[in-house]
Amino acid sequence: MIVTRFAPSPNGSLHLGHAFSAIVAHDLARERGGRFLLRIEDIDGARSRPELAEEFRADLAWLGLEWDEVAPQSARVASYTAAADRLRGEGLLYPCTCTRAEIAAAAKTVGPEGPVYPGTCKGRAVDTGEPAAWRLDVAEALARTGPLTWTDECAGVQQADPARLGDVVLVRKDRETPASYHLAATLDDAADGVTLVTRGRDLFAATHIHRLLQALLGLPVPTWHHHPLLLDREGRKLAKRRNSPSLADRRRAGEDGLTLAADLRAGRFPAGISLGE
Structure with a gap:
């Protein structure tokens, strides 16, 4: 059975890039009769804010996604x-x-x-x-x-x-x-039984290290799916550090999450946002 995951870090609010990534992982699992997992990657020292994990859950539900939640990194x-x-x-x-x-x-x-x-x-x-x-x-x-x-x-x-x-x-x-x-994500994906690691193309190169760690530690080898990134007007990936508009702000402003999710699936992006190659 296919198992995918979405693994955000609670060091800032989710934005459209996260929504797109979560939808890709969710839909690939659902289309193939598998499971979609949520894992909170909360070991980023003082930058981790526990209250954001609940915000993430509200954002994903607002988008119409369903998931099974697994242990956060702090428990591992x-x-x-x-x-x-x-x-x-x-x-x-x-x-x-x-x-x-x-x-x-x-x-x-x-x-x-x-x-x-x-x-x-x-x-x-x-x-x-x-x-x-x-x-x-x-x-x-x-x-x-x-x-x-x-x-x-x-x-x-x-x-x-x-x-x-x-x-x-x-x-x-x-x-x-x-x-x-590199170490935490590789171990977590093995522990959670992830068979298809979905993430943005900005992490493509990291997979070379993760494959090496799997060989050294005797871990199962999944397949990967590195999807294109959403880009801003300057051609840069959306990022928390650049204060990309948050899903939580859109949700609280009354925007329809199901419509937003449908638009992202169809390749209809808000003004100034595009899908990279």
Whole structure:
């Protein structure tokens, strides 16, 4: 049975881009007789606002979606710790005390997620008494797994190339945030039995790392569906940090959520909003 999910972070209100993503995941599950899950990704330290989770539920109901809710990330911290400990024990993680500014200054290439970490702390003694992130040694990991592939419903079979992202962080310096997106989302999707990971094309490159983590941790391998993004007038994806109009504001203003959902499905977008390639 197909299982999809929508996994918002309660660090800001949902906008039209989130609505589109939730509808894609919901409709793919319903069309194929499967389940659509809601998972609240609430481990973003002080930025997580618990009251927003209830707002999200109201927004999804307003759009006419139905879901099964699974445990939030805050209830899964032990699984992240266990996975990190396992990888650390296998010699696949190393501590890193570099700041973002130091990484930007030293990086020789820019990858899908920004400056690619140049491996400054790899192989050197690091005082773990100071705040340190733990990075995945991607080269060593690939030496153990060998070549990997993954499949996207829109783009076909992909050769996994996690090295293009560099040695990503799996455990962050910030102790309030126990795991990076890469580690937490990969573990959660496996635990929830997600068989089709639906998300925007901006996360396409992250899948290379997630496929590697699945191989290292012995997790099931889903299929992915990376859908186009909704863009603003400047061709930028809609984003919380740019104060894109929220679903909650539209809902409270009396807009009809079912009509909005139908328009999004039909490719009819509000003025200034378009669907990317």
